[in-house]
Amino acid sequence: MKHFGSLIWAALMMAAIVGWLALNTYARQSVSENEQAAKSANAKQAVTHPVRVQVRRITAIPRRETLTIRGRTEAVASVDVRTRTEGQVVKLNAKKGAFVQEGAELCTLDMGTREARLAEAAAMLAQTELDYKAAAALMKRGFAPETQEAANKAKRDAALAAIKQVRIDIERTRIRAPFAGIVEDQPAKVGDLLKVGDICARLVTQDPILVVGEVTENEVAKLKTGMTASTELVTGNRASGKIRFVARSADAATRTFRVEVEVANPQGLLRAGVTASISVPLKSAPAHKLAYSLLSLSDEGQIGVRLVNDDNTIRFMPVTILDDSKNGVWVAGLPDKARLITVGQDYVREGQLVEPVEMTAEAGS
Template identity: 35%
Template sequence: MFAQLSKRPWIIAVVIATLLLLWLLSGDRFVARDDTQAEPDRPATSAELARVEVTWLEAQPMQRQHVVQGQIEAWRRVELRAQVSGSVQNLDQDKGNRVAADQLLLSLSPDDRPAQVARSEADVRQRQSDVTAAKRLRERNLISANELMRLESELAKARAELDSARLQLRNTRIKAPFAGIYDQRAVELGDFVQPGQSLLTLVDIDRLKVSAQIAQQQVTQLELGQPVKVELLDGRKLNGELHFIAAAADPGSRSFRIEVKVDNPDGLRLAGASATLHIQTGEAMAHRLSPALLSLDENGRHGVKWVNDAQRVEFTQVQLISVDNQGAWVSGLPPKVALITLGQGFVQPGQQVTTQLATEGS
């Protein structure tokens, strides 16, 4: 056999090459198996975990409040209109004057109304005399009951005409229905006016009302008499209380109209201006934090990231109670929480991290 192989040396070369290839392949599998066994599963070391800074926050009592934009209005505002025709005879008060209730503001020409009153008064006296005489005659059965009834009816008609004539004359004198400020005048001396025409405007600003619209989700937290802070555009603040809540929402906005009454003893001219309402709705436990630490979940809800006792990141949805220049008040977190103040954008809920307490002022 070896003699035959010696005659064909290429067969020996093929066999050697085949054996060498098989040895190399078996060696790769052995090495690969050893490599796999050399790297067993193990927990990540602290050096490999993400590092975040945390600050311990504790819940504090705070006053819950709703903040809405409102419009300041006069407590009462009335546009006085002419009820009879006539010329403007006298401007008894100037615009801007403070007037008392029932004070004369403007006079129209009486024309023939005093004469109509005098005729009606004379007619009433005559009818009254006729009725008196008829009653004496009726007692002696000298006139019928129907005749007496007719005379009494004419007396009643004459009295009604007298009342109408007196009212017509009285309506030529325009008086203040309540104490206030003579705010606007729509006519001048000598103008002829018709019934229904606007004459002047009277406003009462000894008390103001601030109207606003509040969302339907918040109206259930309101009660009449709740204290309200009214912040003016110049920073001044007035005290008020909620005195009106609409029974039905506006069909367009689905919001409810509210009104806040504010005493104005100094007569500040604020009607028509804008204001911010801070409506107190009771005390609650909440956390105060920077608005920059708020983030949104996949559904667009506000929340914050914090670290639990197992050093894992948690995301908790919070309710935003109020926001101002100093920070935000939120509810929904545990009473004491390690809030992530640095690195929250690089970690996800459930991820294990290492924590470092944030330095003061960071």
Template identity: 35%
Template sequence: MKLPQNKSVLIAISIALVITIWLLSGVFSPKEAKVGHSVSEDNIQKEVTVLVENQTAHDHADVIRLYGHTQSDREVEIKAETEGNISEVLVEKGTFVKQGDIIARINIDDRQRTLQSAQALVRQRQLEFEASRKLSQKSFRSQTKLAEAEALLNAAQAQLESARLDLEQTNIKAPFDGKLESRTVEVGDYVSKGSLIAKVVDLSPIVIQVEISENKISKIQDGQPAQALLNDGRTVHGIVRFVASTSDSSTRTYKIEIEGENPNNEISAGLTTQVRLEVGSQKAYRVSPAILTLSDEGVVGVKTVDNNNIVVFHPVNLLDDTPEGIWVSGLPDTARIILRGQEYVSAGQTVTTVTKDQLSNDQPAPAASLVQKQEN
């Protein structure tokens, strides 16, 4: 069955009209949606409210933090100065000794008789010398004979001193107050001159050694106060007693020694420590870590609001970390710091500000207000 010609034309026109309408709807609808979205975003941006607080910078100590370890003030290896068998051991390792305490004894053997013989020889030579001197004064003895008698007396006295010293060296003594860190001999051991007997370390004062970079060494002076925190929580207060004049050839760092009190030798050598050195002061703010933010380049900073309510990003330096907050530098002397809402705004954006006092008068919190607007 064939449709009339005029009816076919009518159908074609209808189809063309539908297609035209559909095409037109595709052209204008995205533009309208885009404009509406842009307007919505602009409204959100203009309505952002942030919590701010007016703060003033304070003088804060400029601190250098270094890591090091404790070490003894001095230590010495005690070696035998004479030979013989160990006859007695009086001190166990780990014991604290006083200067002059006897650690061990070497068998005397015939040293006492040698000493007595040397004493007798000295008395003999003394009498001979006195007789020669009197005869020389009366011209009955030549000056040569007098000099010979004097030489024999001096030799006998030297022999006596050697015998006395050899006998005394059988007592092995502590050279200073300290801890007997090790002892390598037992009763019956034979030792010769130079044999290692024991090792004594002095832990009072305790010494803390650290390394500092070349760009900070100029800030450190002898006698400068220092503070060290041990891993177990104990704190050592002391002073800088040594600053190296030359750097390590491999690390290009300088050695620093700090000495602190160590009552009862409670602090051992070899403990890891964190050293705190104050090298001046600078203007800084104590803030909560929560307000720190990152720039697009990954720089840590704090956002503030200027007098025109425009957001400003300030890169900051972390100076100190305390239980009450962190100290940062890099902000102006006075600043309107954003406490809440800093993550929702960017530098150069105009915002509405509210203070804590205004919030206490039933003002909405900035972050919550912003989230509600975005959801709507």
């Protein structure tokens, strides 16, 4: 009897355990179903209420592209004026730094024996002229052969050439400026004995002056001679001119092409060797000016902006930066008209449905 009671007690305990387990399982199923229902409700609410973003309607405006070239100023010509005869310097006719006109005398050499040689050549010419005339008269009368007349004519012509040669040598003692410019250097001094090829002075042009720079392989095709360009020196001087030369072959070391802009410099305010920039206006094309804060990066690392399509979905548009300044950045690559996200662009993804809120005139100003 006692053993039978123990069996009843064990059966009751087993029933209690089974009941507790069933109740626990039912409770867990209820919680899971409630969570799923809550998630489904949240998803429906998200679809029903998309994320709000602030947008602004933008319109492209024509912008003239400008190519900026870094460079320097150069003289159109810089020449070492050399002697073409030898002699001692007796006079310097222009001071270093002075402006001289074309043909102005820079250095004067000693005449030496040139005047004596000129007198000798003149006397020889007079004698040969008399001999030639006498031979010609005798030949007409039949008292002299034609060969004698020809020989005397040759002597006369040689005397004429000798006079011309001495006069040229005398003229070369006056070393003159081949063009108008500034005497940049004057290595010759009074008393120096100069030989043929020695330097009397270094002359550089003042007006016009060149502003030169180098452009890349991608930029050279945009330029041609005759295009208008503006220049600005680090000294603050500004001037405009025209492109006079675009290199046809690249520099072997840098793979860049030389560009020369000719600028008027009548007062000599622009000096050679000064750092300068060249701005060349190119073709006009539609572009947008945006604030830096509106730019973002795609997952692939591209720079662009996020737009809202007509169906209110998000689209990332890569852009090309044309120019930047303190007031913003000019970009290309966007549609002429678009709705640009100005607030919330970092919290949305490609293709996501949003609720765009357009900026008012006050907010956009």
